[in-house]
Amino acid sequence: MPELPEVEVVRRGVAAHVVGRSFTEVQVSGHRVARRHLPGPVDLTDRLRGRVVSAARRRGKYLWLELDDVAARAGSDADGEALVIHLGMSGQLLVEAPEAPREKHAHALFDLSDGHQLRFVDQRTFGGLQLVPLVADRFGSGTVPQIITHIAPDPLEPAFDQQAVGRAIRRRKTQLKRALLDQSLVSGIGNIYADEALWRARLHGERATDKLTAAAVREVLGHAADVMTEALGHGGTSFDSLYVNVNGASGYFERSLNAYGRQGKPCRRCGTLMIREAFMNRSSFSCPNCQRRPRTAA
DNA sequence: ACGGAAACCTGCTGGC
DNA sequence: TGCCAGCAGGTTTCCG
Numbered sequence: 001m002p003e004l005p006e007v008e009v010v011r012r013g014v015a016a017h018v019v020g021r022s023f024t025e026v027q028v029s030g031h032r033v034a035r036r037h038l039p040g041p042v043d044l045t046d047r048l049r050g051r052v053v054s055a056a057r058r059r060g061k062y063l064w065l066e067l068d069d070v071a072a073r074a075g076s077d078a079d080g081e082a083l084v085i086h087l088g089m090s091g092q093l094l095v096e097a098p099e100a101p102r103e104k105h106a107h108a109l110f111d112l113s114d115g116h117q118l119r120f121v122d123q124r125t126f127g128g129l130q131l132v133p134l135v136a137d138r139f140g141s142g143t144v145p146q147i148i149t150h151i152a153p154d155p156l157e158p159a160f161d162q163q164a165v166g167r168a169i170r171r172r173k174t175q176l177k178r179a180l181l182d183q184s185l186v187s188g189i190g191n192i193y194a195d196e197a198l199w200r201a202r203l204h205g206e207r208a209t210d211k212l213t214a215a216a217v218r219e220v221l222g223h224a225a226d227v228m229t230e231a232l233g234h235g236g237t238s239f240d241s242l243y244v245n246v247n248g249a250s251g252y253f254e255r256s257l258n259a260y261g262r263q264g265k266p267c268r269r270c271g272t273l274m275i276r277e278a279f280m281n282r283s284s285f286s287c288p289n290c291q292r293r294p295r296t297a298a
Numbered sequence: 299a300c301g302g303a304a305a306c307c308t309g310c311t312g313g314c
Numbered sequence: 315t316g317c318c319a320g321c322a323g324g325t326t327t328c329c330g
Contacts, residue, residue, distance in 0.1 A: 002323040061324075089324055124307045126324060174300065190323055243323070281303070
């Protein structure tokens with residue numbers, strides 16, 4: 001479940017079913033799921049076993065489980081550590097009965113102290129797990145995992161400073177959609193919600209960021225926040241069973257999309273047929289009438 | 299500093 | 315029916 005609303009749906013599920021419980025046993029299979037955990041999968045399972053999950057947090061598309069602080073209990077001044085989970089393109093976190101049939105791509109199993117089992121399932125294995133220290137957030141929002149300090153706040157968190165982000169975007173010399181997808185400027189926005197925000201703002205993704213007005217940038221950021229909030233209210237966007245919450249249920253925001261995937265269909269604002277264009281090794285969907293391509297490239 | 303492409307994967311769809 | 319190209323919601327890294 002990749003973009004912010006889908007990850008937030010998962011975070012809420014984990015918060016409800018996992019926080020306050022401990023990992024009584026942990027199994028990690030294969031090398032890929034823990035490839036970013038440099039000390040290796042054995043170290044990961046050894047250090048997770050017996051730990052209590054104290055919180056489930058998220059910034060952008062990154063999710064992390066704060067663990068009971070062994071160091072703090074020992075009197076250290078360290079900030080503790082967290083299990084960072086990124087879902088990549090196809091990752092899922094499922095809470096199930098331990099005896100439920102194991103999914104083909106279940107890469108990690110966490111037995112919980114309440115008798116349930118948390119599973120990390122990931123078909124394409126772009127996602128992964130790593131246990132890392134927490135450090136002070138440079139945006140003033142408590143602590144964050146040390147490996148995501150390059151990730152900017154997302155539009156739905158209090159640390160998000162729309163003025164500052166707008167200025168940073170206009171200082172960049174790039175295309176607007178590139179900037180929206182740049183997780184170091186603003187996090188959580190992916191290909192679906194970037195196209196939706198651009199459609200709402202009537203802006204083409206190739207508009208030059210340094211030529212946009214502050215008001216235009218403010219507007220598109222506001223639309224990004226709005227559309228992701230609305231999607232969250234619908235349980236996220238699911239095109240298929242790959243994108244589900246911890247109970248395996250799909251979200252239903254797909255029916256509310258105005259741009260993504262709508263090539264050849266009439267624009268819901270003006271009726272012009274929507275188009276699809278190649279962009280950054282993927283696709284962009286837009287209305288050629290409402291979202292005029294800039295005359296000169298960015 | 300920025301753009302572009304490739305890398306990392308599996309599985310599904312559509313065209314021939 | 316089969317095969318193969320193309321495509322998918324992400325991130326990182328390298329190269330020019």
